[in-house]
Amino acid sequence: MSSQIFRRVGAVIGLIVGAIYLLNPTAGALELIPDIVPFVGNLDEAGATALVIWAIQQLRQREPVPLPPEVQRPGGGQDGGPVR
Numbered sequence: 528m529s530s531q532i533f534r535r536v537g538a539v540i541g542l543i544v545g546a547i548y549l550l551n552p553t554a555g556a557l558e559l560i561p562d563i564v565p566f567v568g569n570l571d572e573a574g575a576t577a578l579v580i581w582a583i584q585q586l587r588q589r590e591p592v593p594l595p596p597e598v599q600r601p602g603g604g605q606d607g608g609p610v611r
Contacts, residue, residue, distance in 0.1 A: 538582040541582040
């Protein structure tokens with residue numbers, strides 16, 4: 528349970544940091560790799576975009592809700608079959 532909380536907090540922080548970096552003008556103070564550098568100048572924006580996409584995916588995932596004992600399938604197994 529606590530790993531889910533840490534993952535969601537990390538996703539929110541990643542979303543905020545990535546969005547701020549992407550919304551920052553190109554000539555801003557937060558530019559990690561100058562865009563003038565050939566071939567690698569836009570890698571920092573690509574990384575920030577990947578961070579935002581990851582954060583959105585993490586925040587959209589739902590935590591599975593366990594079934595109460597009276598609703599579980601007969602046979603005791605999770606797939607409804609006998610326990611082996």
